Structure formats: structure tokens, C-alpha cells
Amino acid sequence: MSSYEGSCHCGETQWTVKLNEDQAKHILCHCMTCQSLSGGAYTLNQIVPKDAISFSKGGNSLKSYTYKGDSGKDVHCYYCPNCTTHPYHNQTANEGNIVVRTGLLKKAHSIEPAAEIFGKDRFSFQKETAHTFEVLPPQ
Numbered sequence: 001m002s003s004y005e006g007s008c009h010c011g012e013t014q015w016t017v018k019l020n021e022d023q024a025k026h027i028l029c030h031c032m033t034c035q036s037l038s039g040g041a042y043t044l045n046q047i048v049p050k051d052a053i054s055f056s057k058g059g060n061s062l063k064s065y066t067y068k069g070d071s072g073k074d075v076h077c078y079y080c081p082n083c084t085t086h087p088y089h090n091q092t093a094n095e096g097n098i099v100v101r102t103g104l105l106k107k108a109h110s111i112e113p114a115a116e117i118f119g120k121d122r123f124s125f126q127k128e129t130a131h132t133f134e135v136l137p138p139q
Contacts, residue, residue: 004105008085013058015087017100023048025114026102028130030122033067037077037086041123042116044103053088053100062087069093070135 002024007014026044034043062078069075071093079086089099102111116122119132 004102004107006087006101006104006106008058008080008083008087008104010080010083010085011057012082013055013062013080013085013087015053015055015059017048017054017105018052019046019048024111026108026111028113028116029118030116030120030126031070031118032121033069033075034118035121041126043101044108044111044113045099046102047094047097048100049096050090050098053098 001018001020003016003018005014005016023046025046027046028042029045030042035041058080061081063081065077065079066074067077069091071091073091073093075092076090077086078088078090085104086101087104088101091097091099102108105111113130115130115137116128116132117136118134120134122132
């Protein structure tokens with residue numbers, strides 16, 4: 001297991017996330033919610049246990065935004081109150097885990113993609129970079 005440091009855009013929120021070898025990969029999410037929240041074509045993520053993330057700065061100050069996920073259950077998006085960077089999301093459909101934004105990690109450029117989800121919403125000009133699931137993979 002390796003530790004990866006992350007921070008928001010303004011530096012007011014800083015954290016460490018522990019990823020085991022099979023988690024040290026990006027999952028690209030092309031869903032329309034990720035596109036809307038990020039302003040980009042996809043987000044870079046990984047699903048980890050809640051206790052895999054620890055905050056060294058600003059963790060108690062995070063604000064949250066809640067929406068209904070595809071499951072019909074709440075998804076809580078936690079963000080820096082200053083710059084609005086989203087370090088992680090908590091999907092109540094998968095209560096023991098969180099979705100960490102791996103694109104915010106200091107070593108993000110050295111992390112390879114493992115899979116792509118919600119390929120049905122991928123922008124037409126984007127090429128596939130990893131195995132793509134049309135929605136979520138079977139669990």
C-alpha cells in the first residue's frame with residue numbers, strides 16, 4: 001500500500017490517501033454529472049474505503065453538495081469552501097467507500113488508467129484509453 005498526497009487548488013485543503021496496488025489507477029468517469037461538476041469531459045477517480053483518506057489541513061471545513069445518483073440514493077460531494085475543488089464524494093449506495101479524485105493527487109501524472117465508466121456519455125471526439133463500461137461494471 002502506498003500513500004499519495006493531494007490538495008485543492010488554493011491549498012486550503014490537503015490530504016493523504018492510501019491506495020493498494022490495484023487501486024493505484026485512475027477510473028475515468030464520463031457521466032454527465034461528473035462532466036457538469038468538473039466542467040470537463042471526465043473525472044479521474046478511485047473507490048477506496050472511507051478510512052483510506054486523512055486530512056492534514058481543511059478537512060473539518062469542507063462543505064458538501066448532495067444530489068441523487070443513478071441508484072436513486074444520495075451522493076454527497078465534499079469540496080473546499082474557498083476554491084470549490086472536490087477531494088472526494090460519498091455515494092450512500094456504497095456506504096463503506098468513498099470516491100477519491102485521483103486527478104488531484106501530486107503523483108496523478110504517473111498513475112495509469114484502469115477503466116472508464118459511463119462510456120455512453122463519452123464525448124464523441126475522445127478515444128478510449130482503457131476498458132470501457134457503458135455504465136457501471138457489474139458488482
